Amino acid sequence: MRGEPDFFQNLQDELSDGRAWLDRTVVLGYAILAGLCVVLFTLLSETAFEWFMHLHAAAPWVVLVWTPALTAFIVWCTRSYFPGAAGSGIPQVMTALDPLLPRDSRHRFVSLRLTFAKIVLGSLSLLGGLSAGREGPSVQVAAGVMHDARRWLRPGSVMSERALLVAGGAAGIAAAFNAPLAGVVFAIEELSNKLEARNNGLIIAAIVLAGLVSISAFGNLTYFGSIEVPRLDWGAILPGVLVTVICGVLGGLFSRLLTASLAGMPDRFSAFRKRFPVRFAAACGLMVAIIGLVSGGATFGAGAEEVRNMLAGESDISRLYVLLKFVATWITSWSGVPGGIFAPSLSIGAGVGHDVAQIVAGSNASALAPALIAMGMAAFLAATTQAPLTSFIIVMEMIDGRPMVLSLMAAAMLASLISRLISRPLYSTLSHIMMRPLRGDVNAAQGGTDPSPLAGAPAPTPPADR
The missing domain is CATH 1.10.3080.10 (Clc chloride channel)
Structure with missing residues (x-):
């Protein structure tokens, strides 16, 4: 029969592991940085859309030239220099979490470079008045920041690359919507089947910390305010x-x-x-x-x-x-x-x-x-x-x-x-499409075939096709 935990011995062991505390400090520091990046993205995108609405109010018909020209420019920049920044960003993070993804290919889906591109090009999309949001892209923005923390962590750290990506993606949701609880649930429901017991506390702390950064910038206010809920009969x-x-x-x-x-x-x-x-x-x-x-x-x-x-x-x-x-x-x-x-x-x-x-x-x-x-x-x-x-x-x-x-x-x-009953899950399907060329290479090397239900679907246009 195991004895009761020795509080003082456990406390001593915990405090004596300085490297573990350094790893935790690095992760939480990057969580703050991720929250700041989402705040910056929020400010830039809201300012960009305000400028567009001023343009629309001053000269409505100008948007018939402005919006197509800016859309073409954004897509040219994306395809030429930042192909991994296209679209929502959530499928990219899910692809980066795919265990079959070669490690040296992960930077194609999450990185500081893509974080920068997502912030700038995503804001330009709203400057063009396009019907797009910043919340989904914030997942890739924050995940790219958190993933960079791996370079400062010791080999064998409890915070694996996967854990960093889950924490970053969920932190993006928490900071974008000012909704930490939603970030935690998003981490479990979309990005991970389960949180690893050895690091779930640190992951949740990173998510909450990123959300607190957003609250510090914009106040503890709900996104759409509070509604009066009638008595529903x-x-x-x-x-x-x-x-x-x-x-x-x-x-x-x-x-x-x-x-x-x-x-x-x-x-x-x-x-x-x-x-x-x-x-x-x-x-x-x-x-x-x-x-x-x-x-x-x-x-x-x-x-x-x-x-x-x-x-x-x-x-x-x-x-x-x-x-x-x-x-x-x-x-x-x-x-x-x-x-x-x-x-x-x-x-x-x-x-x-x-x-x-x-x-x-x-x-x-x-x-x-x-x-x-x-x-x-x-x-x-x-x-x-x-x-x-x-x-x-x-x-x-x-x-x-x-x-x-x-x-x-x-x-x-x-x-x-x-x-x-109508459609496959959107983000996991798009992630699968992104993985098909890479998974095909892995299966070919292993002498296997692609078992996925989308094996016959057309592959995405390669980045080189501009």
Whole structure:
């Protein structure tokens, strides 16, 4: 029978291991740096979008030239110098965590160089008014910073490269949304099947520390403020289920469309994108600009301001907003610019909740609208990412919606289930596509074949094809 722990002996052993404490200090120091990088990214992207909106207000038709030109420039820079910075950034981090990835290839997906590129090019995407967010890219930004900590850690340190990447990616979510709990759940649900017992405390400490850096910069405020949650009776069930089902179907279709587009469909548009990616990007920018003008500017950017207006009951968006934002976000992602879909997905889901409240709730619309909008955000994000736990916790922390925990959880779970009937998980599928060429090399060296379900899918366009 083992004796009780010897407190003083354990304390002495802990304090005497100076190298272990140095490793912990390095990791936590890099967590602070990761949080600062996300804060910088936030400030740059918000400033960039403000400048774009000033341009749009002063001369609306100028965006028909500005947005396509800047989109083409961003894609040219990305493909020429920073191919690993394209898109959301979450699939890149998942690829870097793949155990089959050769270690010397990890820098192609996470590094300080890509962190810098993601911050600058992601901010330029919002300067062009594209329908993209900074939250997903913040995962790659923070992961690149945390991964650099490995050079200062001793061989055999409890913080492996994998642990650093998990901590960094989750810290990016925590700092971007000012939601540390969401960061922890994201680490478990998306980036790792489980946290290793020997270092989970340090990983969580790094996530929380990065979140605290964001709180220190922007205050302990929720992303969308606090909403007044009405007393939900049986009359709210039908509108809530309707919002959830619509978001589940739309989110599943959105995920499937994004996967097919980014993988390369056998159609003329995909062929043109492969042959002339910069020209294709310019055409995508033009389409986003046209959609933005048609919507009165509502579809430009991530959509956070529109969500705030909806929650406050001050929105006058068109009933076509959901469709227009859906298309603008898809085209933006298809263009190949660095940019995420978290915030646009939240705005699409909010639009669904807002519309259902206006159409179904009738005289009770103003009271039910905030709850239905929140459910729509959680449901659409869960359907798109198929990460229901992360989705409902993000929304709960963004709106201070603890009274709606069960409603948000149910909406996210049901929408994710519906989405799984339509589409594969978005980020893991995109990560698999990124891994296919590298996995093929590994399997060829081992005399095996690629067992994946996407073995017949077209490979992504190589970086050299500009």
